[in-house]
Amino acid sequence: MGNITLKQVTKHFGETVVIPPLDLSIEDGEFVVFVGPSGCGKSTLLRLIAGLEDVTSGLVEIDGADATTLPPAKRKLAMVFQSYALYPHMSVRKNIAFPLKMADMDPAEITRKVEGAASVLNLTDYMERRPGQLSGGQRQRVAIGRAIVREPEAFLFDEPLSNLDAALRVNMRLEITELHQSLKTTMIYVTHDQVEAMTMADKIVVLQAGNIEQVGSPMELYHKPANVFVGGFIGSPKMNIITGPEAEKLGSHTIGIRPEHTMVSKEQGTWKGKVGVSEHLGSDTFLRVHVEGMDLFTVRAEGDVDLHHGDEVYLTPVMDRLHRFDKDGLAVR
Amino acid sequence: MATAHSKTAARFMISPAVVLLLAWMIVPLAMTIYFSFLRYSLMSPGEETFAGWDNYRYFLTDPAFFSAFTNTIVLVVGVLLITVVLGIALANLLDQPMWGQGIVRILVIAPFFVMPTVSALVWKNMFMDPVNGLFAHAAKALGLQPFEFLTHAPLASIIMIVSWQWLPFATLILLTAMQSLDQEQLEAAEMDGASWWRRFFYIVLPHLSRAITVVVLIQTIFLLSVFAEILVTTNGGPGTASTNITYLVYAQSLLQFDVGGGSAGGIVAVILANIVAIFLMRMIGKNLEA
Ligand SMILES: Nc1ncnc2c1ncn2[C@@H]1O[C@H](COP(=O)(O)OP(=O)(O)OP(=O)(O)O)[C@@H](O)[C@H]1O
Ligand SMILES: [Mg+2]
Numbered sequence: 001m002g003n004i005t006l007k008q009v010t011k012h013f014g015e016t017v018v019i020p021p022l023d024l025s026i027e028d029g030e031f032v033v034f035v036g037p038s039g040c041g042k043s044t045l046l047r048l049i050a051g052l053e054d055v056t057s058g059l060v061e062i063d064g065a066d067a068t069t070l071p072p073a074k075r076k077l078a079m080v081f082q083s084y085a086l087y088p089h090m091s092v093r094k095n096i097a098f099p100l101k102m103a104d105m106d107p108a109e110i111t112r113k114v115e116g117a118a119s120v121l122n123l124t125d126y127m128e129r130r131p132g133q134l135s136g137g138q139r140q141r142v143a144i145g146r147a148i149v150r151e152p153e154a155f156l157f158d159e160p161l162s163n164l165d166a167a168l169r170v171n172m173r174l175e176i177t178e179l180h181q182s183l184k185t186t187m188i189y190v191t192h193d194q195v196e197a198m199t200m201a202d203k204i205v206v207l208q209a210g211n212i213e214q215v216g217s218p219m220e221l222y223h224k225p226a227n228v229f230v231g232g233f234i235g236s237p238k239m240n241i242i243t244g245p246e247a248e249k250l251g252s253h254t255i256g257i258r259p260e261h262t263m264v265s266k267e268q269g270t271w272k273g274k275v276g277v278s279e280h281l282g283s284d285t286f287l288r289v290h291v292e293g294m295d296l297f298t299v300r301a302e303g304d305v306d307l308h309h310g311d312e313v314y315l316t317p318v319m320d321r322l323h324r325f326d327k328d329g330l331a332v333r
Numbered sequence: 334m335a336t337a338h339s340k341t342a343a344r345f346m347i348s349p350a351v352v353l354l355l356a357w358m359i360v361p362l363a364m365t366i367y368f369s370f371l372r373y374s375l376m377s378p379g380e381e382t383f384a385g386w387d388n389y390r391y392f393l394t395d396p397a398f399f400s401a402f403t404n405t406i407v408l409v410v411g412v413l414l415i416t417v418v419l420g421i422a423l424a425n426l427l428d429q430p431m432w433g434q435g436i437v438r439i440l441v442i443a444p445f446f447v448m449p450t451v452s453a454l455v456w457k458n459m460f461m462d463p464v465n466g467l468f469a470h471a472a473k474a475l476g477l478q479p480f481e482f483l484t485h486a487p488l489a490s491i492i493m494i495v496s497w498q499w500l501p502f503a504t505l506i507l508l509t510a511m512q513s514l515d516q517e518q519l520e521a522a523e524m525d526g527a528s529w530w531r532r533f534f535y536i537v538l539p540h541l542s543r544a545i546t547v548v549v550l551i552q553t554i555f556l557l558s559v560f561a562e563i564l565v566t567t568n569g570g571p572g573t574a575s576t577n578i579t580y581l582v583y584a585q586s587l588l589q590f591d592v593g594g595g596s597a598g599g600i601v602a603v604i605l606a607n608i609v610a611i612f613l614m615r616m617i618g619k620n621l622e623a
Contacts, residue, residue, distance in 0.1 A: 073525070073526040
């Protein structure tokens with residue numbers, strides 16, 4: 001069982017309020033991703049759950065029992081740190097065995113579990129190496145191995161992939177998702193990469209300045225962002241935000257329109273503009289279009305579209321895909 | 334940097350320094366070796382004659398040599414033990430966030446800036462003196478007989494004085510090492526269920542091993558030649574109870590006016606120091622490799 005509930009949790013560092021009162025509940029077996037810009041309090045929130053920081057006020061419940069003052073070791077949670085925090089003077093084997101050894105488990109049992117974790121994570125060939133002699137991806141796997149041998153109630157990941165190169169990141173993303181599907185243990189995953197959030201999560205928690213902006217499944221957040229911030233944060237490239245007279249014409253204070261929901265034409269359309277930078281990715285082309293009275297407008301076009309810098313284009317939004325927001329930035333439905 | 338050309342240039346550039354250092358070392362060493370084979374007394378200068386191995390034979394068979402040898406070992410090992418153990422403890426304390434950290438750290442470093450003669454005299458006269466010393470006063474206040482440190486436990490007293498001087502050095506090196514420990518490792522260990530003591534044993538101590546090695550190596554070099562502290566407190570006595578090899582060499586050549594015997598002792602000391610150095614490097618030098 002690994003459900004975690006935060007009730008009116010706050011965290012202050014001296015005078016600075018990092019987490020204003022916050023409620024959140026995480027169900028057993030869920031893959032929850034915390035996303036948000038740098039410095040918004042994702043790590044702090046994770047560390048509050050882990051018990052590495054004390055809450056200033058509020059309650060943390062794990063498994064329905066109050067865990068607010070429980071020390072980290074007693075919470076039955078395992079954490080994978082951004083820096084991996086492997087023990088540099090111990091071999092891979094000893095690193096993975098460390099939590100079991102600290103639990104004074106029977107040596108034969110330890111060996112069995114460590115071998116098991118190592119074969120799941122393809123680490124069998126590196127067991128006698130030190131962390132310093134491993135590649136980034138291998139270190140990452142050792143850190144995960146050290147977490148899974150404990151069979152925790154929940155896993156906490158703090159930006160575990162941010163030190164890896166792009167290809168490896170995609171790989172590890174799949175491996176972690178697969179791990180979640182086979183273990184079915186609760187996982188809480190912190191990232192500022194919205195692609196990771198969209199692809200891995202059952203539930204995304206979008207944070208800004210310690211506040212929860214929206215909680216929901218990836219598709220909910222994509223289709224029904226609760227406010228301008230979430231609209232702009234989820235989706236890549238970013239949603240175009242239009243304000244002023246052009247937005248008034250469409251009947252709202254602020255209009256959000258995604259690049260993929262805008263049609264491009266050389267002949268006719270709602271807005272006329274000039275192509276600035278065009279990014280040809282092969283499958284798609286992203287055009288940055290300068291439209292009079294608006295910020296730079298991003299649109300997605302076909303991969304082989306024949307448009308280049310300086311060309312004149314017409315843009316037409318798909319009307320039933322518009323996101324309307326009021327003057328406080330909240331979605332109007 | 335690693336081309337053949339740059340290596341040649343580098344060798345050429347450092348050669349003056351190497352030559353100078355070599356001369357600096359070789360000349361006194363050669364003269365000491367030369368003197369050690371002479372019958373050379375300051376009482377009758379100008380009458381030196383060749384003595385063969387006599388000086389060495391006298392020095393090594395002198396019963397004082399054996400006790401000086403053990404005293405040196407006890408002194409070095411004792412001070413190393415005390416400074417490393419207390420140094421780790423102090424570094425741990427100073428690493429905790431506390432009020433007035435800056436001042437406390439400076440205070441801890443302070444003894445290192447006091448000259449050995451001065452600190453030894455302060456200890457001798459203000460603390461250990463059986464009549465006026467603070468320890469004597471404390472003993473009397475408790476109704477006990479004052480303990481005559483320098484008479485009844487001369488070597489232990491000197492170990493204490495020298496430890497007091499070297500503790501700041503050990504603390505400082507160990508503290509910087511402690512501060513370079515990645516906090517996330519400790520947090521990871523904490524989440525893995527390691528108690529404070531086990532975190533110290535499995536994470537902190539291995540992390541400190543290199544710093545401990547540095548402390549042991551550097552201190553050993555200096556502790557083998559402790560002299561001023563002995564000169565101003567016990568004069569090596571009572572008997573030879575607090576004489577180390579350095580002090581014995583001094584006593585031989587300047588108190589007994591026997592330059593030849595003193596030189597032979599000096600050479601013996603050099604050889605012993607080198608044996609210790611090789612031994613240490615073999616034992617703990619591997620900790621220094623990255
Ligand atoms: N020990 C601390 N003392 C004071 N302020 C802190 C402390 N730790 C974090 N903060 C502040 O709390 C805020 C949130 O920090 P946190 O590390 O949780 O951000 P984050 O969302 O994880 O950012 P990133 O994506 O860059 O890792 C930041 O503004 C930071 O300056
Ligand atoms: Mg962070």
